[in-house]
Amino acid sequence: MRDKATSFDIAHMAGVSQSTVSRALRNSPLVNQETREKVQAIALQLNYKVDKNASSLRQRHSRTIALLLFEDPTSDDSMINPFFLSMLGSITKACALEGYDLLVSFQQYSTDWHADYEDTNKADGIILLGYGDYMNYQDKLSKLEQQQTHFVRWGEVDNAHPGLSVGCDNFQGGYKITQHLIGLGRKNLAFVGGADNHCPEFFERFKGMCHALQQAGSNDKPLQIDAITTEDSGYQAAVELLTKDSGVDAIVCASDLIAIGAMRALQDKGIDVPGQIAVVGYDNILLASFANPPLTTVHQNTKKAGELLVTSLIGLIKGEQREPVLIPAELVIRESCGRA
Amino acid sequence: MRDKATSFDIAHMAGVSQSTVSRALRNSPLVNQETREKVQAIALQLNYKVDKNASSLRQRHSRTIALLLFEDPTSDDSMINPFFLSMLGSITKACALEGYDLLVSFQQYSTDWHADYEDTNKADGIILLGYGDYMNYQDKLSKLEQQQTHFVRWGEVDNAHPGLSVGCDNFQGGYKITQHLIGLGRKNLAFVGGADNHCPEFFERFKGMCHALQQAGSNDKPLQIDAITTEDSGYQAAVELLTKDSGVDAIVCASDLIAIGAMRALQDKGIDVPGQIAVVGYDNILLASFANPPLTTVHQNTKKAGELLVTSLIGLIKGEQREPVLIPAELVIRESCGRA
DNA sequence: CTGAAAGCGCTTACAG
DNA sequence: CTGAAAGCGCTTACAG
Structure with a gap:
């Protein structure tokens, strides 16, 4: 110094x-x-x-926010999901706008995460962003709540989940996709991605899908294959799906990365997308529009999400009462489902 | 609190x-x-x-690093260049590994950037990452140096540039690309991207290209069209190029984003890539492998770059003497240049 | 091996 | 409107 x-x-x-x-x-x-x-x-x-340290010490707050980005340890270590990277970008900008500094850190779900940013007074509050097995970190969220840490999380909006959350309307997203597919004449849909409490966001998309199917008079649960948010996982899931059921004419994927992997698998098997099978993604990452064919997907508004995450957290820090925020899902129609 | x-x-x-x-x-x-x-x-x-504030105040260092990400204000505000996002990811991980916290901030070149992270003792040093017009920020770099701020920058490695830099071998990258194109029988190459001191990294790529051309016996300067690192700019540059010279059979682009825009322009004009014109990118962002056709490009090793940036800076902070680091350029051959 | 004390550089109640 | 003083919560010479 x-x-x-x-x-x-x-x-x-x-x-x-x-x-x-x-x-x-x-x-x-x-x-x-x-x-x-x-x-x-x-x-x-x-x-x-x-001097920031002297000033923060004296004032007992730091005007900085910590962003914890969780990664699923099972995913390819070298690559971060582009969707979260884009969230990171918008959160950073939103913080700057509000005059807060932003501390960022990647954490592995598997290891003990040291969410001690507020305990050490490094930050006034925490934004949690990530994926992985929800059941594994639910306890940690509750602990954060007990300690009265100020935090907000990106994820499923549901009062049963600990902490204030900001998230997209996953149910609506799954519902819109399915309606679109039904409108296009697809009859036999499958879902690729986790569909249980381990990944509540995917589960909601799946539920939205089931709801649309029921409304259309189909009462069978659609075929569902697990996958994590990577291209490889999507590839493998599609291969598995093909061996289970050759009558599928549309695959609803829980993320764009999964969808891109699935499309590659289909093409490797000589199956035409969307001619024989339609594929839908979720997230609307940059890649989606470059996929071949360009991917129909659900746009998650990361700019708005970042702003909402930051302003909600700051509200909490200031002692305001905050409600969870649900961002509407926007269907983006491209070519991976064909035309009516 | x-x-x-x-x-x-x-x-x-x-x-x-x-x-x-x-x-x-x-x-x-x-x-x-x-x-x-x-x-x-x-x-x-x-x-x-x-308490981090009390501890840092007393110890007179904070064990945190600030990352300043500059954006060219002319580029699309909502989108951050995926290459830099990927650097951000690897820097974050490298910091965690070294036990440093990371403060991240976006800055616009146009506005006065408050690189006061070290002056306020928020951070022990700064990593500078970005693009834009080098001539505009050279002075600020010199000022940082005068103030004895610890900083390291991503960019062209050249002793004439203020500050310690870590960068890829851009000259070598341009050279390798051009050799590859010549080997494939391409005769009439053009360069799309800035090629002057305003963007030293692009300029070096261009110089490497010229060098390879000279070695092959061609003494004419190749056609060059300016572009910034966006798809749209690449699109427009390619359109402009086509009106200037219809004999071009290969376009060397200063970045993948430019290349993707250029390919789109060519395809819109009914020109076959690589049949009629080969296209090469630079960076090897995730998108490159999904482009149609998959883009031949130069891989910049962001993982290694992030680690090097962080360890170099920490060295500087500890008072060590550090040398600039040049990371070798790796040609990634895909399909946008065709086959021999 | 342990304790009492000084001091890092601010902000803010208190007194004027 | 201004100043003297206390105190935020640590780390580290200094003395024992």
């Missing part, structure tokens, strides 16, 4: 007390305008910046 | 002095093992965490 000017140095140069310097720099209305200007001029000249 | 236990509370409970608590918690060899264990047990039980 270099030697830097302190507020005492400025006080000395300006011929005022250090308390006045502190007030002048924070634009306190208490200080005489002339004094304020003199102090600020000297500060500028000395390239003085108030 | 919630009421939390302090080291005094623990001292009281353990029946030792506060200094001993501090020592025990930091695993000082000075403290008796029995005492240490007792103190640590109480700390754990109370869920005590040392």
